[in-house]
Amino acid sequence: MNGCLIGEVEPGAGYRGAAIDSRRVEGGELFFALPGERTDGHRFVADALAAGAAASVVATSVDRAGGPQIRVEDVTAALHDLTRDHRRRLKARVASVTGSAGKTTTKDLLALLLGECWRVHKSPGNLNNLLGFPLTLLAVDEDCEWLVAEMGMSVPGELAAVSRLGRPAVAVFTNIRPAHLAGFEQEGEAAADVEAIARAKAELLEGLASDGMIVANAGNPHVVGLVERYVGEGPASGRAAGMERVVWYDVEPAAGTTPVAEATARDLEPLQGEPGTRFLLEWRGAEAPVELPLHGRVNVENFLAAAACALRLGVPIERVAAAARRAACAAGRGEVVSLPSGATLVDDSYNSNPEAAELALQAARLLAGERHVAILGEMLELGRAERRYHRELGSAAAGLGFDLVVGVGDLTTELVAAAAEGGTATVWFEDSRSASAGTPSLIRSGDVVLVKGSRGSALEHVVGALRREEAN
Numbered sequence: 361m362n363g364c365l366i367g368e369v370e371p372g373a374g375y376r377g378a379a380i381d382s383r384r385v386e387g388g389e390l391f392f393a394l395p396g397e398r399t400d401g402h403r404f405v406a407d408a409l410a411a412g413a414a415a416s417v418v419a420t421s422v423d424r425a426g427g428p429q430i431r432v433e434d435v436t437a438a439l440h441d442l443t444r445d446h447r448r449r450l451k452a453r454v455a456s457v458t459g460s461a462g463k464t465t466t467k468d469l470l471a472l473l474l475g476e477c478w479r480v481h482k483s484p485g486n487l488n489n490l491l492g493f494p495l496t497l498l499a500v501d502e503d504c505e506w507l508v509a510e511m512g513m514s515v516p517g518e519l520a521a522v523s524r525l526g527r528p529a530v531a532v533f534t535n536i537r538p539a540h541l542a543g544f545e546q547e548g549e550a551a552a553d554v555e556a557i558a559r560a561k562a563e564l565l566e567g568l569a570s571d572g573m574i575v576a577n578a579g580n581p582h583v584v585g586l587v588e589r590y591v592g593e594g595p596a597s598g599r600a601a602g603m604e605r606v607v608w609y610d611v612e613p614a615a616g617t618t619p620v621a622e623a624t625a626r627d628l629e630p631l632q633g634e635p636g637t638r639f640l641l642e643w644r645g646a647e648a649p650v651e652l653p654l655h656g657r658v659n660v661e662n663f664l665a666a667a668a669c670a671l672r673l674g675v676p677i678e679r680v681a682a683a684a685r686r687a688a689c690a691a692g693r694g695e696v697v698s699l700p701s702g703a704t705l706v707d708d709s710y711n712s713n714p715e716a717a718e719l720a721l722q723a724a725r726l727l728a729g730e731r732h733v734a735i736l737g738e739m740l741e742l743g744r745a746e747r748r749y750h751r752e753l754g755s756a757a758a759g760l761g762f763d764l765v766v767g768v769g770d771l772t773t774e775l776v777a778a779a780a781e782g783g784t785a786t787v788w789f790e791d792s793r794s795a796s797a798g799t800p801s802l803i804r805s806g807d808v809v810l811v812k813g814s815r816g817s818a819l820e821h822v823v824g825a826l827r828r829e830e831a832n
Contacts, residue, residue: 380495382405386411387411388413390442415429417435436490443494446500447526449502450497450502458519460716463488469662470669477679488511489522523563523568531565531575536580536583558582562590578609587606591606611664612624623643625641628657630726635696638650641667651685657723658716692823701805703804706811707811709823711814721756736765740771754776758780768822799822803826
């Protein structure tokens with residue numbers, strides 16, 4: 361890091377991981393005092409050291425901080441330098457997962473499946489950017505054999521930098537859909553399109569090992585185009601993977617579909633008495649029945665991405681199928697909850713984009729209920745096309761036969777208007793606070809209630825209100 365030590369440390373003292381939030385220091389970490397738009401990490405150096413940080417990394421020394429400090433020219437650059445050094449010393453291979461949706465679920469599933477044969481570490485939550493990924497990597501122990509990590513982006517160039525830090529052996533592409541479009545728009549130009557997202561997702565291949573493997577969704581045309589361009593042209597350094605190192609997967613592919621998927625899921629049917637799907641997993645002529653306790657077809661797709669990777673790396677198909685039964689849903693990502701009143705809540709509140717939201721509507725509509733209610737928050741970062749996307753989603757909800765559509769946030773005025781034009785009853789709330797107060801009284805026994813919105817919509821508060829109301 362090329363730093364200057366201020367203060368004293370015990371001979372032979374080391375560190376365990378890194379932190380950029382003083383409230384999350386558990387003991388032994390290096391605390392990086394990063395600058396920020398709203399605050400400055402230097403204000404919290406004393407707090408981090410008091411919580412047990414081994415030392416703090418600072419651009420300016422902090423008086424009376426109560427512990428050792430390492431002064432560097434650029435704190436963010438120092439974090440990345442340490443990450444690169446740690447990566448060089450690690451023997452673990454990295455399996456990276458990217459996509460417009462499903463990254464966290466696929467990452468969790470892949471860690472579950474690889475854990476059948478290897479010692480695995482996975483990125484906690486969604487630590488997937490230029491700040492989050494270093495925290496993940498620096499926490500990996502030397503005996504780890506596989507690190508399964510999300511790698512994400514909000515603007516062009518970010519994913520390439522993350523990939524070069526991680527140097528993955530495997531690149532998994534879940535899907536490419538309209539998301540984060542605002543970060544790709546330039547003043548005076550037309551609205552960004554999904555191809556801009558595809559080009560940015562292709563940056564994951566910047567750090568891929570020369571013999572690295574690509575796991576790709578044959579059912580998503582933007583993923584197909586991305587991979588075929590990479591294999592056909594390769595990056596400037598000539599590290600093109602070659603089609604022999606691409607593993608294609610697809611859910612219920614149609615006859616004659618190209619590219620031909622090696623891993624498929626067929627004969628999908630709902631599990632009886634619990635959320636989830638039963639299907640037949642096929643891999644290179646072998647097959648195994650799978651019972652996946654995760655809601656919706658989209659989670660079959662996420663599982664298949666993980667399965668294709670694990671199978672290609674050598675996990676037996678029987679062990680893949682058996683491990684599926686232990687899959688668990690991350691909070692806010694399609695969790696199905698039976699409420700005491702008899703209503704069924706589908707908590708998909710963690711994030712949203714237009715295609716993911718429509719797929720969530722379709723999956724919720726398949727659940728048996730007296731009424732189907734959609735509580736939909738704003739889909740953010742969609743750029744100049746944002747209102748069109750919201751209107752299309754409202755029309756989709758009406759077309760699917762939802763009995764009630766509830767919009768939360770300014771952009772959803774277009775959504776509820778379109779749903780009302782389609783003959784659906786609608787209610788609109790200004791924000792999550794007012795929705796939290798107003799939605800519980802709208803829900804009846806026997807309803808199926810989907811809650812979905814972008815992180816900025818804060819619909820987890822609405823979910824909390826529904827659960828509290830049902831508990832009373």
